[in-house]
Amino acid sequence: MKYLLCLSLLFTSTLSQAQDIAFGKAIVDTLTKPYFWGRGYTKDGMKKAADFLSAQLSSYGLKPLSNDSYLQSFTYPANTFPGAMTLIIDGKALTPGRDFLVTPNSKGINAKGTLRQLDSAQFISEKNKLAIILKDTLNWSAAPVVADYTVIEVRKRVVHNTAGTFDANIENEFVKKFKAANVCAMVKGTRQPDSFIFITAHYDHLGGMGSDTYFPGANDNASGIALLLNLARYYAVNPQPYSIGFICFAGEEIGLKGSEYYTKNPLVPLKRIRFLLNTDLAGTGHDGITVVNAKEYPNEFRLMNEINDAEHLLPVIKSRGKAANSDHYYFSEKGVPAFFFYTMGGIAAYHDINDRGETLPLNEHEDLFKLVVKFNERLMAK
Numbered sequence: 571m572k573y574l575l576c577l578s579l580l581f582t583s584t585l586s587q588a589q590d591i592a593f594g595k596a597i598v599d600t601l602t603k604p605y606f607w608g609r610g611y612t613k614d615g616m617k618k619a620a621d622f623l624s625a626q627l628s629s630y631g632l633k634p635l636s637n638d639s640y641l642q643s644f645t646y647p648a649n650t651f652p653g654a655m656t657l658i659i660d661g662k663a664l665t666p667g668r669d670f671l672v673t674p675n676s677k678g679i680n681a682k683g684t685l686r687q688l689d690s691a692q693f694i695s696e697k698n699k700l701a702i703i704l705k706d707t708l709n710w711s712a713a714p715v716v717a718d719y720t721v722i723e724v725r726k727r728v729v730h731n732t733a734g735t736f737d738a739n740i741e742n743e744f745v746k747k748f749k750a751a752n753v754c755a756m757v758k759g760t761r762q763p764d765s766f767i768f769i770t771a772h773y774d775h776l777g778g779m780g781s782d783t784y785f786p787g788a789n790d791n792a793s794g795i796a797l798l799l800n801l802a803r804y805y806a807v808n809p810q811p812y813s814i815g816f817i818c819f820a821g822e823e824i825g826l827k828g829s830e831y832y833t834k835n836p837l838v839p840l841k842r843i844r845f846l847l848n849t850d851l852a853g854t855g856h857d858g859i860t861v862v863n864a865k866e867y868p869n870e871f872r873l874m875n876e877i878n879d880a881e882h883l884l885p886v887i888k889s890r891g892k893a894a895n896s897d898h899y900y901f902s903e904k905g906v907p908a909f910f911f912y913t914m915g916g917i918a919a920y921h922d923i924n925d926r927g928e929t930l931p932l933n934e935h936e937d938l939f940k941l942v943v944k945f946n947e948r949l950m951a952k
Contacts, residue, residue: 590800594935597796598853601773602786602927609787610712610777611650611748616820619773620751623818626799627755630806635754635815636837642754644831645747646821649675649716653741655780657722659702659733667783667923669728672740673721674713682737691726693733702733709921710776710785712824716744750774750820752828754837757805759813766838767946768815768846770829771798772822772897776921785923788930791822793853796932800939811950812844819897829897833904840901845870845949846908847942848898854916855934858886862910863902865891870907877944883937
């Protein structure tokens with residue numbers, strides 16, 4: 571009976587690992603659906619995503635990192651665009667997201683009039699505190715402040731470098747205390763449960779701009795969450811000597827709000843974290859990965875490359891120094907050893923409506939999974 575049980579568990583584990591890529595694709599496809607509305611600031615997108623992730627981690631058998639809830643709640647200000655989002659230039663109606671974007675710190679506007687040309691790419695209406703800027707590409711973001719003017723970026727080819735009249739109706743709502751939550755869980759260690767390896771990724775994206783346009787955020791960062799959840803499933807049935815902590819951060823896109831809050835209010839003392847691996851933009855990998863903080867922790871970076879070379883996983887692992895470009899930053903600033911890795915090559919969609927699940931290859935998802943597991947094993951063996 572014991573042999574049969576072990577054989578069953580081995581088969582289940584092997585089958586589970588064989589399904590890693592399918593699981594990853596399913597998570598990305600789910601999180602990029604309209605229901606989650608870009609996991610942002612309107613239509614309860616971020617809250618829906620947090621609830622989904624909590625339920626997933628619970629279903630795998632992980633426990634909350636602290637107390638009885640997977641959620642670490644906090645607030646911060648956010649400028650949002652929940653309603654009207656129309657723009658007509660020279661009599662031509664433009665499509666939000668595809669033809670134009672309102673900059674994230676803009677105030678709302680409901681006005682029409684003429685534009686004064688400043689140069690080949692900039693047009694203004696002083697009366698309405700409006701600026702129109704022609705751009706080759708459109709990339710959106712999020713902002714914790716609201717200005718007393720409106721800036722609209724328009725794809726250059728749409729208006730052929732000229733703009734004379736406008737008719738704009740854009741609704742904004744500044745939320746002083748937007749409610750968000752980090753999703754935190756753990757698998758308890760078998761020998762040194764007070765020592766931790768952390769695996770982190772942000773689950774928020776940009777949300778929606780108006781009532782009809784949202785930003786799916788497949789590569790950024792449904793891909794990282796898919797990898798994190800795959801690892802959570804694995805560690806749930808393969809406990810390690812150290813405890814493995816998992817944090818899905820909120821508020822990354824608006825200025826690393828979730829990780830900043832966590833490091834000021836840690837659920838586990840920061841000194842207990844042996845190492846933190848943060849993944850963001852994990853959906854490609856044709857040209858390998860880049861590791862931020864590699865130059866800060868050369869021994870661990872060398873170890874990661876040794877594993878990669880031995881296992882023949884990624885094309886290359888490139889070294890980068892310190893950077894405040896994802897949720898590892900506040901941890902390493904407080905002395906927690908941390909890497910942030912992101913994939914390179916493949917699709918170019920970033921912070922736009924084209925970052926969709928169906929176009930994301932996830933071609934190195936399984937290799938990233940193996941690299942993280944092997945890396946953690948070596949860290950815990952030291």
